[in-house]
Amino acid sequence: MDFGLSEEQVAMGGAVRRWLDRHLDLARVAQYADTPSAGIDAGLRRAAADLNWLGVTAAPSEGGLGLGLLDLAVVAEALGAGLAPAGVGTAMAACDVLATSTDPEQRxxxxxxxxxxELVGATALRAPGGSWDRDGIAVTATVGGELTGSAAGALTGGVGTATAGRVLSGDAGIVGHAQDADILLVAATSAGTPAVFVVATGHPGVSIRPVEPVDPTMRAARVTLTEVPAEPLSWADDDVFERIVQRLTVLVSADLVGAAGTAMRITLDHLRGRRQFGRAIGGFQAIQHELAELYVAWTTITDAVWYTAHAHDTGRDDAVLMTSVVKSRAADLARRMSAATVQFHGAIGFTWEHSAHLFFKRLHRDAYDFGDDGWHDPIVATAAIGPGTHPPLSLPGGAP
Structure with missing residues (x-):
């Protein structure tokens, strides 16, 4: 069976890459990384909307393309390959989460x-301790309240309120690009059941304290909520939270393999041109063997990302298991590829002026975002030795 991409999907990824090559190449990404306080690149944000990267999985009635997770993963991979500032990926993820709502009016x-x-969103799904399951959620929801703030006002003719029904309090953890967002999609528990709520960042009960991220192409902040009115997303069942986490895990894996592929290409270019002892250093057997192993791992994991996204789109039984398999192996690839990229460039690879450190940091961020192999390997092991049914994307008691 062929699990390759269709011609349309290849063209979609190529279009994203060409836009980045023309408008946001690695030199400009490096400039952006030097001044992260500037927020999301305005041109990139506009392109994400105009070229419908944000609406890949949104229905046509909401201005989207009505496509699947595989198509969105293709866009995420291309963005990762160009080291696009992470804010656009955060906005894409927020749109995908909102697309799970079963309420047409809410969408x-x-x-x-x-x-x-016209509105910028960010997701706040990670628990303060870094776990990615329902047991680690530290925000609680109680009945009552209206959604207030600039985002609600802009969407309700300036009235500043929208029907909600819940009030959130607690530590939402570290949130990527929270300071750039109009709304946050916050994971919270209501009567012990996880749900995702829309919160306007303009509400006085929302505290956003900037922190220094691992990846300089993004911004991050610690978010705490104190009696903040919120609107719950309308879901068909209680398992949607796990499905959201699984989908976003696939998207992070796609970004990772995109960045890993470009890191390998720039490393190969350097090894072909850099000469030592009268020959290109890429001709030495020890380097060739390491690169061959990395190439095999990268191509295998990339294909596995496509299959896993396809499995979610088609409801295959192995979608949950493959999500953990792919993220575990992708995290291992990220650490190996980032180390090779820096080391094979020699002294220049350790300098701020070279792009190697940007790939190192993006790959490490992606490795741990939504769980690394230390988080996912026990899930895979449980599935392998269990009674034949795949566990949810979490561990009993929230253990990492």
Whole structure:
């Protein structure tokens, strides 16, 4: 069976790469990394909306393309290959989360303006301790309240309120690009059941304290909520939270293999041109063997990312298991590829002026985002020795 991409998907990824090559090459990405306080690149944000990267999985009625996770993963891989500032990936993830709502009016109110680039969203799904399951959620929801703030006002004719029904309090953890967002999609528990809520960042109960991220192409902040009115996403069942986490895990894996592929290419270019002892250093057997192993791992994991996204789109039984398999192996690839990229460049690979450190940091961020092999390997092992049914993407008691 062929698990390769279709011609349309290849063309979609190619279009993203060409835009980045023309408008946001590695030199400009490096400039952006030097001044992260500037926020998301304005041109990139506009392109994400105009070229419908944000609306890949949104329905046409919300201005989207109505495609699947595999198509969105193709876009994420291309963005990772260009080391695109992470804010656009955060906005894409927020749109995908909102697309899970079963309420057409809710999607019209929030998703449609996000797809159009009129509203910026970010996801706050990670627990303060770094876990990625329902047991680690530290925000609680109680009944009552209205959604307030600039985002709600902009969408309700300036009234500043929207029907909500919940109030959130607690530590939402580290949130990527929270300071750039109009709304946050916050994971919280209500009567012990996990859900995702829309929160306006303009509410006085939302505390956003910037922190220094691992990846300089992104911004991050610690978010705490104190009696903040919120609107719950409308879901068909209680398992949607796990499905959201699984989908975003696939997208992070796609970004990772994209960055890993470009890191390998720039390393190969350097090894072909750098000469030592009268020959290109890429001709030495020890280097060739290491690169061959990395290439095999990268191509295998990339194909596995495509298959896993396809498995989610088609409801295959192994979708959950493959999500953990892929993220575990991708995290291992990230550490190996980032080390090779820096080391094979020699002294220049350790300098700020070279792009190697940007790949090192992006790959390490992606490795741990939504769990590394230390988080996912026990899930895979449990599935392998269990009674034949795959566990949810979590561990009993929230253990990492």
């Amino acid at each position: 019209r109110r929030w998703l449609a303006p996000m797809v159009a680039g």
